[in-house]
Amino acid sequence: MAQDNSVVKPTEAELTLLNVLWKMGPATVRQVHDVVSITQKTGYTTVLKILQIMHEKSLVIRDESNRAHVYATANSQTQTQSSLIKDLISKAFGGSTSKLVMRAIDDSTSAQEISDIRQLLNSLEK
Amino acid sequence: MAQDNSVVKPTEAELTLLNVLWKMGPATVRQVHDVVSITQKTGYTTVLKILQIMHEKSLVIRDESNRAHVYATANSQTQTQSSLIKDLISKAFGGSTSKLVMRAIDDSTSAQEISDIRQLLNSLEK
DNA sequence: GACAAAATACGATTACATTCGTATCTTGTC
DNA sequence: GACAAGATACGAATGTAATCGTATTTTGTC
Numbered sequence: 001m002a003q004d005n006s007v008v009k010p011t012e013a014e015l016t017l018l019n020v021l022w023k024m025g026p027a028t029v030r031q032v033h034d035v036v037s038i039t040q041k042t043g044y045t046t047v048l049k050i051l052q053i054m055h056e057k058s059l060v061i062r063d064e065s066n067r068a069h070v071y072a073t074a075n076s077q078t079q080t081q082s083s084l085i086k087d088l089i090s091k092a093f094g095g096s097t098s099k100l101v102m103r104a105i106d107d108s109t110s111a112q113e114i115s116d117i118r119q120l121l122n123s124l125e126k
Numbered sequence: 127m128a129q130d131n132s133v134v135k136p137t138e139a140e141l142t143l144l145n146v147l148w149k150m151g152p153a154t155v156r157q158v159h160d161v162v163s164i165t166q167k168t169g170y171t172t173v174l175k176i177l178q179i180m181h182e183k184s185l186v187i188r189d190e191s192n193r194a195h196v197y198a199t200a201n202s203q204t205q206t207q208s209s210l211i212k213d214l215i216s217k218a219f220g221g222s223t224s225k226l227v228m229r230a231i232d233d234s235t236s237a238q239e240i241s242d243i244r245q246l247l248n249s250l251e252k
Numbered sequence: 253g254a255c256a257a258a259a260t261a262c263g264a265t266t267a268c269a270t271t272c273g274t275a276t277c278t279t280g281t282c
Numbered sequence: 283g284a285c286a287a288g289a290t291a292c293g294a295a296t297g298t299a300a301t302c303g304t305a306t307t308t309t310g311t312c
Contacts, residue, residue, distance in 0.1 A: 011298085011299060011300085012217065012299085012300095013299070013300060013301095014299095015217055015218060016217075019218075019220075028259090029259080029260085030258085030259085042300095042301080043301070043302055043303090044302090045260090045261095045301080045302055045303075045304095046300070046301050046302060048259090048260070048261090049261095049262095049301075049302080050299090050300075050301090052260085052261080053299090053300095067258085067259060067260090067307095067308060067309070068258085068259060068260090069259085069260080078229065080218070081218055081219065081225075081226075081229045082229050082232065084214060084218050085214070085218075085226065085229050085230050088210060088211065088214055089230065091138065092141060092145075092206070092207055092210050092211075094145075096239065097230050097231060097235050097243070098239045098240075098242035098243045098246065099207075100207075100211065100230055101227050101230060101231075101243050101246065102243075102246055103204065103207045103208050103211050104211050104215065104223050104226055104227060104230075105223060105227075105246070105250070106208065113222065113223045113224045114224075114247070114250060116224035117223070117224045117227050117228075117247065118247055120224065120227065120231070121240070121243065121244055124240060137268090137269060138269085138270095139269070139270065139271095140269095154289090155289080155290085156288085156289085168270095168271080169271070169272055169273095170272090171271080171272055171273075171274095171290090171291095172270070172271050172272060174289090174290070174291090175270085175271075175272080175291095175292095176269090178291080179270095193277095193278060193279070193288085193289060193290090194288085194289060194290090195289085195290080253312100254311100254312090255310105255311090255312090256309100256310095256311090257308100257309090257310090258307100258308085258309090258310105259306100259307075259308070259309095260305105260306080260307070260308090261305080262303105262304085262305075263304090263305100264301100264302090264303085264304105265301080265302085265303100266299100266300080266301075266302105267298100267299080267300080268297100268298085268299080268300100269297080269298080269299095270295100270296080270297080270298100271294100271295080271296075271297100272293105272294090272295090272296105273292105273293095274291105274293090274294105275290100275291080275292075275293100276289100276290080276291070276292090277288105277290070277291085278287100278288085278289070278290090279286100279287090279288090279289095280285105280286095280287090281285090281286090281287105282283100282284090282285090
């Protein structure tokens with residue numbers, strides 16, 4: 001049966017907000033905006049609108065029991081990351097995971113990162 | 127000095143055409159369209175227009191010496207793949223290459239792919 | 253219960269991606 | 283040199299993403 005492939009691919013702005021929600025956990029529009037504002041000049045109503053759209057798309061769920069609605073991610077960060085990477089592998093790497101890994105690692109990749117990747121490979125069953 | 131970071135990120139439709147050009151080498155609009163038509167119902171003038179836009183963006187170069195212009199990719203597939211993956215690593219993986227590799231490999235990854243990745247790691251200097 | 257603060261809802265605008273119809277141009281052939 | 287085939291150029295329509303101003307709603311406080 002495999003995993004549910006119906007995970008919608010978030011847009012760039014949506015991904016920015018999802019990252020905040022994954023990090024903070026459930027949060028109000030104001031809380032999300034406060035965090036986003038640190039690095040971007042995005043207006044409050046823009047964040048609100050995007051969260052509303054994400055709600056329509058079921059990218060987030062929201063708790064409306066309080067005046068300030070509380071938003072939470074609908075899918076895990078892991079699911080979403082998998083979905084995004086599978087998309088990229090199919091569209092830019094001809095479906096080859098090894099080619100993607102090959103490109104992902106370069107001179108700027110730290111020794112620590114490479115060590116982590118080696119450990120990951122060692123831990124695989126196959 | 128590192129590599130030129132000004133490589134423009136192609137859109138989805140653009141990437142489709144780039145894939146054709148990387149595979150075929152320099153080609154006319156008709157040749158590109160013939161290939162694209164096999165898998166998609168895209169019109170000839172649509173392919174033409176996208177190639178023209180890509181030319182404006184310097185994603186492709188073109189030879190206008192013949193009536194049918196000949197288009198070729200401006201950047202290598204390797205450069206573009208690197209650019210796309212760096213973008214994804216920064217936007218969806220908090221800048222961690224190892225996390226991306228972790229997500230890229232899953233149950234559906236073939237033994238051959240994993241073997242290829244192991245070899246790649248072994249060949250690294252660090 | 254009126255007011256102010258702070259929230260959501262709504263709608264319009266802007267930007268960009270994608271598509272394709274139609275106009276125009278180029279060139280080989282007769 | 284006229285014509286037809288086949289090419290490019292152009293512009294409009296459509297769809298989606300992103301942004302934000304303004305209207306409306308909610309609620310605590312006096």
